[in-house]
Amino acid sequence: MSQRGKRFTAYGSAILLVLGTLTVGTAAAATAAPNPQELCGPGSAIKFNRADFPANPVIDNKWLTLKPGMQFTTTGEVRSADGSVSAHSVVHTVTGLTKVINGVKTQVLWDRDYSDGVLAESELAFFAQSKRSGSVWLFGEYPEEYENGKLAGAPSTFVSGIKGTQAGIALQGSPHRNSPAYVQAYAPSVDFLDCGRVLYKNQRVCVKTGCYNDVMVIDEFNPLDPPSAGHQRKFYSAGTGLIKVTAVSGADQEFMDLVKIKKLSRAELASVNAQALKQDKRGYTVSKDVYAKTPRAVVAYPGPVS
Template sequence: MVFRAHRFTAYGSALLLAVGSLTVMSAGTADAAPPSPELCGPGSAINFDRSDFQATPRIDNKWFPLKPGMQFTTTGTVTSADGVYERTVVHSVTGLTKVIDGITTRVMWDRDYADGKLVESELAFFAQTRQGAVWLFGEYPEEYENGEFIGAPSTFISGIAKAQAGIAMQAKPRTGTPDYVQAYAPKVDFLDCGTVLKKDQHVCVRTGCYNDVLVIDEYNPLEPPEAGHQRKFYSAGTGLVKVTAVGGTDQEFMDLVKVQKLGAAQFAAINAAALDQDERGYTVSRSVYAKTPRAQLDGL
């Protein structure tokens, strides 16, 4: 799961134009992003090796496991200038795959509700390297207002419009290491950076108490300092269990409240709904999403 301020994405963007290892440099404009390939500070340049990725998207990173048929529900509150409202996000690991920039990714489907009303339905795309790092290759977030679909202006796909894949979770997170880019999409002003803040923490939420918790601090350097940071808490073997905010006028606090393995009928329904959204994206986002191959059911 990938949580963002004001927006939630799948359970946390390609550079696959040539075979072999390459370092991706920033191509953003001066007012859209830092003019350096080290978007999140020294040591954060995106290093991408196409040969590292698996032919099939098995994602078993212990901090970020994405097993098809699993569903995670998080709830909490969001405080902003407009007031306080309840937020619920249902994260479903689908049985779909989608090829983005030559990499076969796993499709996540998230449904985001504010005070019980759907505000966003998102497809997000992840793949894991053989070393165990999980990368985010893009997002197609449909937005809703008063129950009506209003568009998907924040769509980004790695390799299109200068968007770059980023690391949703490192293979072996360690404190004291450089910040890293989680995804970068200059056309939609999207840049997320991660810092391994703490390890071996103890956290209790509705689904239980977790030891050996990893804490990642996330921020967007394109935003002013007063925008604040998010802190995400990951439990080994489960994944994201808690989100908190540090600073900023808009703050989110979310806890994991339910983990379930979907039954056959539920899983089929999730896959069908995600396929419908994938198909709709070819009409909604003609300049970006329509340039990708259609998602496929991988037979799980």
């Protein structure tokens, strides 16, 4: 989903290096090169296999269940380094669309992001769940940016399999504390790398939609960013999904709570599908070098799924 602020962690180079020995007359210590695939630290190499995904997406991970016709609204604020504060809200809608990305049929989410009540970003994001592990994977994002009500472009678009972009795990099937960080997505062409790590489990958190006793906290960061970028933390409740977002340091800190859960009517989902299809079509003109290389999205679910 949206709310992907810039994040950072200090993975010291020593963590990524393995000590070895060389003998040239006398023994001397040396270091081996880090595994270039361990983008988020040891044990984080991406293990993507198209055969792990079903012919049609079914996303029923208990921490992130995505049923067509469900809509979630989060509201809060963004606090900037200069002391300014702006109201922020995001409407997350699970559309009835699917789209094939890098050989995998994905479920399409449509996020509408508002700053001080004005549309700032409209994003299509693409998810699929592994049959083997139950992990939900992110295959790409097409985020249109708006300025003064007008489309300004989509420079941060990334799609798995294009320009070196790799799909990653949005949420693990069996998340555990003290397990290695994992790659959520990697797009070198737009300097995008998101990493996640399970920080806490079984927390009690209250937001407008209720109090939850089973909350898991994911710490998200980008090792490519400078220290000033900070970390973002996302709070997930089993059976509900994302309920809260906070920030730890960083220049622009986002704080959001889940305030509304809605199941759309058939007519409302039809309207969402039409608008998301319109954005999908527009992407072939706006992002000719990336998005235009993907197959068109299609309506797979004209009505909500129970």
